[in-house]
Amino acid sequence: MTATTAERETxxxxxxxxxxxxxxxxxxxxxxxxxxxxxxxxxxxxxxxLDASTADIQWMINAYSLVQSGLLLTAGNAADRYGRKxxxxxxxxxxxxxxxxxGLAQSSGQLIAARAGxxxxxxxxxxTILAVVVQVFDETERVKAIALWSTxxxxxxxxxxxxxxxxxxxxxxxxxxxxxxxxxxxxLLAVVALVPESKNPQGDRPDLLGAVLSTIGxxxxxxxxxxxxxxxxxxxxxxASASLGVLVLGVFVFxxxxxxxxxxxxxxxxxxxxxxxxxxxxxxxxxxxxxxxLLTQHLQFVLGYGALDAGLRTAPLALTVVAANxxxxxxxxxxxxxxxxxxxxxxxxxxxxxxAVAVLGGGGYSGMLLGLVVMGAGVALSMPAMANAIxxxxxxxxxxxxxxxxxxxxxxGNGLGVAVLGAVLGSRFAALVPTAVxxxxxxxxxxxADGADEKARISDAxxxxxxxxxxxxxxxxxxxxxLAALLLRRAERAAAPGSPTVPxxxxxxxxxxxxxx
Numbered sequence: 001m002t003a004t005t006a007e008r009e010t011x012x013x014x015x016x017x018x019x020x021x022x023x024x025x026x027x028x029x030x031x032x033x034x035x036x037x038x039x040x041x042x043x044x045x046x047x048x049x050l051d052a053s054t055a056d057i058q059w060m061i062n063a064y065s066l067v068q069s070g071l072l073l074t075a076g077n078a079a080d081r082y083g084r085k086x087x088x089x090x091x092x093x094x095x096x097x098x099x100x101x102x103g104l105a106q107s108s109g110q111l112i113a114a115r116a117g118x119x120x121x122x123x124x125x126x127x128t129i130l131a132v133v134v135q136v137f138d139e140t141e142r143v144k145a146i147a148l149w150s151t152x153x154x155x156x157x158x159x160x161x162x163x164x165x166x167x168x169x170x171x172x173x174x175x176x177x178x179x180x181x182x183x184x185x186x187x188l189l190a191v192v193a194l195v196p197e198s199k200n201p202q203g204d205r206p207d208l209l210g211a212v213l214s215t216i217g218x219x220x221x222x223x224x225x226x227x228x229x230x231x232x233x234x235x236x237x238x239x240a241s242a243s244l245g246v247l248v249l250g251v252f253v254f255x256x257x258x259x260x261x262x263x264x265x266x267x268x269x270x271x272x273x274x275x276x277x278x279x280x281x282x283x284x285x286x287x288x289x290x291x292x293x294l295l296t297q298h299l300q301f302v303l304g305y306g307a308l309d310a311g312l313r314t315a316p317l318a319l320t321v322v323a324a325n326x327x328x329x330x331x332x333x334x335x336x337x338x339x340x341x342x343x344x345x346x347x348x349x350x351x352x353x354x355x356a357v358a359v360l361g362g363g364g365y366s367g368m369l370l371g372l373v374v375m376g377a378g379v380a381l382s383m384p385a386m387a388n389a390i391x392x393x394x395x396x397x398x399x400x401x402x403x404x405x406x407x408x409x410x411x412x413g414n415g416l417g418v419a420v421l422g423a424v425l426g427s428r429f430a431a432l433v434p435t436a437v438x439x440x441x442x443x444x445x446x447x448x449a450d451g452a453d454e455k456a457r458i459s460d461a462x463x464x465x466x467x468x469x470x471x472x473x474x475x476x477x478x479x480x481x482x483l484a485a486l487l488l489r490r491a492e493r494a495a496a497p498g499s500p501t502v503p504x505x506x507x508x509x510x511x512x513x514x515x516x517x
Contacts, residue, residue, distance in 0.1 A: 017194065018136040022145055024190040025129045026152040028092060031183045032122045033156025035064070035099070038164040038176045041296050041311050045173040046108075055227065056108040058422055061293070062222055063112045065415035067119030068126065069408045070215025073263040074207060076127040076404025084128040084135070084400060085197040089188060091124025096184035103177035114177075123407075130403035134391055135198045143388055144331050150384040151325035155318050162318070165311025210263035213252035218412060220245030225419040264405065268394065272494065273339075276487030277389035278409055280343050283480025284350060284382055285413025287473040288375070290421030291354050294466050295368070298361060302463045313365055320376025330380045339385050340488040346382025347481025350375050351474045358470030382481070389488065417473065424472050425465040432461035 039046075039061055046052045046060065079087040098118030105111040130149065137145045167175045224242035231237050256262040268274050292314065299310035324330055334342045353375030360367025387406055394402035433445065445458045 018141075018145075021136055021195055022133065022148060024187070024194050025088070025132055026149060027183070028088065028125055028187040028191065029129045029149070030152050030156045031092075031180055031187060032095065032125050033153055034160045034163060035118065035122075035177070035180060038160040038167075041160075041164040041300070042168060042173045042176060043297060044300055045168060046111075049173065050108045050111065052108045054422070054426065056112070058418055059112050060108070060115055061418050062415045064115040064119045064122065065412075065418075066219050066222060067116045067215065068122040069412045069415065070218060071120060071123035071211055072127055072404040072408040073214070073401065074211040074404075075123040076131070076400035076402070076407075077207065077261075077263065079124070079128045079131055079400035079403075080199060080398060083197050083199040084131050085191065085195050087124045087400075088128040088132070088191050088195060091121045091128065092184050092188045092191065094118075094121030095125060096121070096181050096188075099177045099180035099184070103174040105174070126407040127400050127404040130387070130391065130406060131400040132195060132198070134402070136196070142391075143334060143384070144328070146388050146391070147325050147328070147331045147334075147384040150330075150380075150387060151322055153383065155322055162311035162315050165306075165308035169306070169308040207256075207259065207261060207263035210252060210256055210259075213248055213255060214263070217245050217247075217249035217252055218415070220248060222415050222419045225416075225423050265401070268405070271393050272487045272491035273389055274393040276340075276343075276484045276491060277386045277393070278405075279480055279487065280347060280382065280386045280484030281390065281406065281409040282413040282416075283477050283484075284347060284379070284386070285410045286417035286420070286480075287350060287354055287477035288379065288417070289414040290417030291357065291375075291470060291473050293418045294421055294425060294469050295357065295361075298463070298466050299365075299368075302459060302466070303365065313368070314372065316369055317372040317376045317379075320373050321380045324377055324380030325384070330384050333381060334385050334388070338492070339389050340485040340492065342385040343382050343389075343488060344481050344485035346378045346380070346385065347477055347484065349378030350382065351378075351478035351481065353378060354470055354474035354477060358467045358474065361467070361470075386484070421469040421473050424469040425462075428465035428468045429461050432464060433458050 039057075043057055046057060050056075052060070075087065075091075095118055098114055098121055101117060102111055102114035105114050130146075133145050133149055134142065163179075164176050167179060220241045222245075224238045224245065227235075227238050227241065253266065256264050257266050269278075295314065296310050299305045299313055305313065330342075333345075337345070353371040353373070356371030356374060357368050358371075360370060390406045390409075391402050394405070445462075
């Protein structure tokens with residue numbers, strides 16, 4: 001327990017309590033990730049009890065993701081400099097306070113604000129969790145540890161609807177947030193008792209302006225995407241928001257390139273291995289989160305399942321991921337096939353699963369089941385490979401920054417997936433039923449419908465919009481997989497043409513030159 005960070009990094013067996021530590025930090029991670037998806041089955045309850053519009057629902061989901069993604073890099077810098085254990089504990093406390101505020105919210109605006117507050121705690125948690133994994137595991141076990149970390153990520157992502165369904169079946173919607181509090185308390189006690197402190201005292205200073213610029217820029221862009229179906233893609237509001245977002249993100253890049261302590265070192269993007277993993281991480285999160293957002297609506301609004309039944313019917317995705325990673329299939333294939341092939345195969349399966357849900361889901365749940373299982377297999381292969389590629393492309397002393405980058409990409413992909421696929425759904429639905437009240441808001445359109453025939457037409461139009469959105473997600477994930485695999489393959493060839501392609505091997509020359517360039 002008194003070993004230094006440097007000793008843990010070089011020791012052949014890592015920290016003596018590394019597997020117990022992994023269990024503790026995965027508990028903290030599970031709490032955060034469950035909250036990302038638990039809202040999906042609460043959409044009908046929130047629409048009914050808080051009179052929330054579709055845009056309100058999307059902001060309830062995106063407020064957390066956008067705030068978190070804007071702060072992840074700064075949180076990673078702070079963790080590297082001031083201590084990863086301290087930031088992990090602080091994140092749990094802030095997340096618990098935010099959960100309490102969300103559970104007691106009385107309006108859509110209050111819930112959106114509470115979710116944004118939870119994003120601050122989530123940012124501290126997500127950066128320190130993966131950074132601690134890198135610090136306490138050596139290279140020989142890191143791939144397996146990251147695979148287990150990824151299993152928890154996928155479990156939290158996919159089990160959220162199931163947990164939400166159970167809670168909504170017995171309690172009111174606020175319980176899905178209040179359930180976080182006892183888990184946070186347990187996690188906090190375990191972190192204080194077990195997790196070792198590690199930091200880089202000469203670490204970079206937090207880039208507060210960069211955090212503000214990135215948050216404003218991403219928020220503006222996603223706001224434009226969410227508002228497009230309702231206000232029109234050429235409306236002043238949408239064009240102004242999109243323009244502001246692009247401008248601010250451009251200023252963010254300019255600022256990061258010229259300051260001595262950037263939140264995001266743009267030189268990382270000279271590393272093709274890093275860029276390839278970045279592209280894959282964004283688009284897997286894009287397709288998965290956007291798809292789940294649409295899938296739970298399909299199960300409840302179109303097929304008529306209740307919240308608990310809808311949650312149960314998304315469980316095969318989580319079970320497939322857990323089964324694949326706990327049996328070590330993903331880690332073994334990663335070591336045998338190398339990162340590029342593993343990423344291409346995994347993302348191809350995710351894309352195929354999304355397409356199966358879109359094409360076969362209209363006939364009932366059996367078609368969806370096939371798609372969910374295929375998607376789960378793809379996630380189990382692709383997520384650990386991409387996380388390992390990102391972390392291995394960044395120096396160990398910047399593990400917090402690396403975790404921040406990985407988390408930022410995932411959260412940005414999550415928010416973008418909900419926004420873009422939700423916008424595709426809204427546009428398609430509005431085009432098929434231009435007179436429907438509330439555009440993509442199905443409950444509002446059904447409430448205003450005149451007769452059973454009109455309601456049937458509206459439901460069919462919504463189902464058609466869901467299918468189109470799922471296919472767009474499938475195409476995006478497939479394109480991302482091919483691009484990521486191509487970039488990763490080129491990076492391996494450039495780093496050491498004759499060296500083996502085992503993940504984490506033969507990468508150091510490129511990693512160091514790409515970082516220092």
